[in-house]
Amino acid sequence: MSPTALDLHQDAARLTAQLVDFPSVSGDEKALADAVEEALRALPHLTVDRYGNNVVARTSLGRAERVVLAGHIDTVPLADNVPSRLDEDGVLWGCGTSDMKSGVAVQLRIAATVPAPNRDLTFVFYDNEEVAAHLNGLGHVAEAHPEWLAADFAVLLEPSEGEVEGGCQGTLRVALRTGGERAHSARSWLGANAIHAAAPVLDRLAAYTPRRVVIDGLEYREGLNAVGIEGGVAGNVIPDECTVKVNYRYAPDLSEEQALAHVREVFDGCGVAEPTVEDSSGAALPGLSHPAARAFLQAVGGEPRPKYGWTDVSRFSALGVPAVNYGPGDPNLAHKRDERVDTRLILHCEERLRSWLTA
Amino acid sequence: MSPTALDLHQDAARLTAQLVDFPSVSGDEKALADAVEEALRALPHLTVDRYGNNVVARTSLGRAERVVLAGHIDTVPLADNVPSRLDEDGVLWGCGTSDMKSGVAVQLRIAATVPAPNRDLTFVFYDNEEVAAHLNGLGHVAEAHPEWLAADFAVLLEPSEGEVEGGCQGTLRVALRTGGERAHSARSWLGANAIHAAAPVLDRLAAYTPRRVVIDGLEYREGLNAVGIEGGVAGNVIPDECTVKVNYRYAPDLSEEQALAHVREVFDGCGVAEPTVEDSSGAALPGLSHPAARAFLQAVGGEPRPKYGWTDVSRFSALGVPAVNYGPGDPNLAHKRDERVDTRLILHCEERLRSWLTA
Numbered sequence: 001m002s003p004t005a006l007d008l009h010q011d012a013a014r015l016t017a018q019l020v021d022f023p024s025v026s027g028d029e030k031a032l033a034d035a036v037e038e039a040l041r042a043l044p045h046l047t048v049d050r051y052g053n054n055v056v057a058r059t060s061l062g063r064a065e066r067v068v069l070a071g072h073i074d075t076v077p078l079a080d081n082v083p084s085r086l087d088e089d090g091v092l093w094g095c096g097t098s099d100m101k102s103g104v105a106v107q108l109r110i111a112a113t114v115p116a117p118n119r120d121l122t123f124v125f126y127d128n129e130e131v132a133a134h135l136n137g138l139g140h141v142a143e144a145h146p147e148w149l150a151a152d153f154a155v156l157l158e159p160s161e162g163e164v165e166g167g168c169q170g171t172l173r174v175a176l177r178t179g180g181e182r183a184h185s186a187r188s189w190l191g192a193n194a195i196h197a198a199a200p201v202l203d204r205l206a207a208y209t210p211r212r213v214v215i216d217g218l219e220y221r222e223g224l225n226a227v228g229i230e231g232g233v234a235g236n237v238i239p240d241e242c243t244v245k246v247n248y249r250y251a252p253d254l255s256e257e258q259a260l261a262h263v264r265e266v267f268d269g270c271g272v273a274e275p276t277v278e279d280s281s282g283a284a285l286p287g288l289s290h291p292a293a294r295a296f297l298q299a300v301g302g303e304p305r306p307k308y309g310w311t312d313v314s315r316f317s318a319l320g321v322p323a324v325n326y327g328p329g330d331p332n333l334a335h336k337r338d339e340r341v342d343t344r345l346i347l348h349c350e351e352r353l354r355s356w357l358t359a
Numbered sequence: 360m361s362p363t364a365l366d367l368h369q370d371a372a373r374l375t376a377q378l379v380d381f382p383s384v385s386g387d388e389k390a391l392a393d394a395v396e397e398a399l400r401a402l403p404h405l406t407v408d409r410y411g412n413n414v415v416a417r418t419s420l421g422r423a424e425r426v427v428l429a430g431h432i433d434t435v436p437l438a439d440n441v442p443s444r445l446d447e448d449g450v451l452w453g454c455g456t457s458d459m460k461s462g463v464a465v466q467l468r469i470a471a472t473v474p475a476p477n478r479d480l481t482f483v484f485y486d487n488e489e490v491a492a493h494l495n496g497l498g499h500v501a502e503a504h505p506e507w508l509a510a511d512f513a514v515l516l517e518p519s520e521g522e523v524e525g526g527c528q529g530t531l532r533v534a535l536r537t538g539g540e541r542a543h544s545a546r547s548w549l550g551a552n553a554i555h556a557a558a559p560v561l562d563r564l565a566a567y568t569p570r571r572v573v574i575d576g577l578e579y580r581e582g583l584n585a586v587g588i589e590g591g592v593a594g595n596v597i598p599d600e601c602t603v604k605v606n607y608r609y610a611p612d613l614s615e616e617q618a619l620a621h622v623r624e625v626f627d628g629c630g631v632a633e634p635t636v637e638d639s640s641g642a643a644l645p646g647l648s649h650p651a652a653r654a655f656l657q658a659v660g661g662e663p664r665p666k667y668g669w670t671d672v673s674r675f676s677a678l679g680v681p682a683v684n685y686g687p688g689d690p691n692l693a694h695k696r697d698e699r700v701d702t703r704l705i706l707h708c709e710e711r712l713r714s715w716l717t718a
Contacts, residue, residue: 169545173594185606186528186667188569188582195585195603196565202558210547223547226554227598228591235532235586235606235638244554247544247594279594308545 008112013343015105020084026074029127066120068154072129097341098329103157153292159329165307166286174275191238213251216288218306220251252283287322299356367471372702374464379443388486425479427513431488456700457688462516512651518688524666525645533634550597572610575647577665579610611642643673646681658715
């Protein structure tokens with residue numbers, strides 16, 4: 001089944017099937033990026049740029065506002081679930097149906113069928129979203145060509161079941177270490193037990209009451225949790241080191257620096273060394289009060305929800321562009337062998353976006 | 360350097376050197392056991408038995424008391440420290456000098472030179488002491504031929520620097536497990552954190568005051584310590600299991616069952632599952648009030664000390680035979696590349712034992 005040129009005349013549901021049947025596991029996106037670029041270059045109302053396997057296309061109509069529609073073209077590895085299969089209930093099965101070739105199909109259809117939108121549009125198709133953060137194509141574009149991403153508002157077509165998910169939580173993971181002194185456990189008074197020294201760390205975690213923060217009408221629930229603990233030398237040795245790994249998921253009213261300061265404060269006086277930051281990704285504000293966002297919400301309908309996981313909306317947020325997640329896939333089916341998408345939701349999202357951009 | 364017959368006419372210091380130059384790493388004791396058996400069979404006042412690579416010899420003089428002199432003939436692996444070397448200060452260097460071929464040399468010398476002791480004597484030479492407990496030759500003899508070990512008192516010639524170390528602590532290691540429920544750490548309220556649930560376990564360990572117990576004038580200091588802790592699934596997952604490994608070193612007034620009952624009691628109400636016993640070796644009473652022990656103490660002199668580590672005296676204790684450690688080696692040098700022994704201490708121990716058994 002050799003991939004062929006993308007047919008943007010078919011509806012977004014059929015186009016999703018064609019995209020799913022065009023495998024593009026992370027690291028292997030070149031052929032699909034080529035096909036996307038070729039299809040977009042055929043559209044005279046768009047200017048097309050490429051950076052690596054990332055393709056960016058834009059209208060230049062001089063509108064008062066510019067919005068971004070963004071999606072990643074890679075998928076997790078296939079799991080005997082390609083080619084796609086449409087069942088009798090109108091559900092399309094296969095790798096990437098939900099995450100997020102259905103979203104990419106909607107992007108491509110808007111690009112092909114809305115030549116004169118009421119807002120200038122920037123379409124971003126990027127690679128390597130499903131792998132390590134430093135490989136992420138959107139990150140590479142943001143670094144090399146931030147001007148390509150300049151906009152008033154961005155919609156990331158990640159799976160959200162056709163609901164608007166605003167902003168995203170930040171995540172910080174730190175290692176907290178307690179120390180001690182080794183000794184034979186038969187003569188424990190000659191040593192100092194680093195695992196016992198971790199008791200106050202666990203006490204504070206157990207007693208911690210996470211915040212609930214309302215921003216733009218969305219409630220973000222935080223969490224401060226041990227996600228790992230490790231200590232011990234041998235069955236007869238008093239351990240001299242214990243490490244607790246703590247993950248703080250925080251609301252988008254905090255910066256990365258503020259989040260770290262909070263963690264330091266929580267464990268102040270616990271006898272732990274300065275926290276070592278193992279992972280930090282900032283939160284993103286929902287930006288729902290921006291005029292473009294309000295018009296978007298009105299057009300797509302429904303009640304916006306907070307996004308609890310971390311997504312690439314945070315990269316737009318870091319560039320000063322408010323962003324939301326809005327896509328036809330189901331996030332709970334992402335990365336699963338039985339990944340699937342309801343084709344009616346694909347068509348619904350396509351229609352809602354078109355309505356917003358042509359009203 | 361092919362091993363030759365053991366020469367029991369030389370003093371215990373020279374005999375130690377011959378034994379060290381006769382490698383017998385655990386599992387490879389047959390040749391040395393053969394040599395020991397041959398040397399003992401040449402002594403007409405002894406009856407000799409053998410079980411595997413364990414050799415037991417005894418006098419049968421109809422004395423009112425019988426005492427055991429016991430030692431293991433294996434060593435840890437060589438570390439470029441054989442053959443032995445006697446330096447100008449009278450210190451003998453090499454693998455097993457302290458642990459415990461110097462003790463074995465003293466046993467052999469007493470066997471050869473005290474044909475009519477004031478107490479009947481049983482000499483026990485056994486294998487596989489330095490490896491897993493289930494391989495231990497003394498344990499095998501105790502199981503197959505407990506009558507070979509019957510006695511009023513036993514001296515184990517493990518390294519104790521020529522001081523009497525009475526009895527030994529017991530050791531119990533258990534795993535304590537807390538449970539929880541996995542969830543994505545961005546939605547931690549959907550799960551239950553098993554590491555946080557371990558906080559009361561560490562609190563009780565940190566607050567625990569170990570007992571000091573005086574038995575036969577010896578003070579045993581106990582210890583209750585976490586020797587390991589482990590929990591965690593991934594950096595973004597609320598963990599559903601955490602395991603704390605706890606080692607209880609207890610005084611010989613407690614049985615193994617009482618020690619476990621105490622650990623259960625300490626962690627009662629902590630929310631942990633029933634402790635899993637990973638290792639349990641009973642304590643040994645010093646038995647210093649026994650007449651044979653008192654005469655021994657008087658003969659060897661010095662102040663008896665409690666033994667904090669676990670040793671094979673516990674196996675005698677389990678057979679109802681009070682036992683002490685008394686040997687010329689230095690326990691702090693055992694298992695080290697620069698293992699050595701002061702030859703004067705070997706001769707001193709030999710002379711003190713002879714004095715006790717011939718007075």
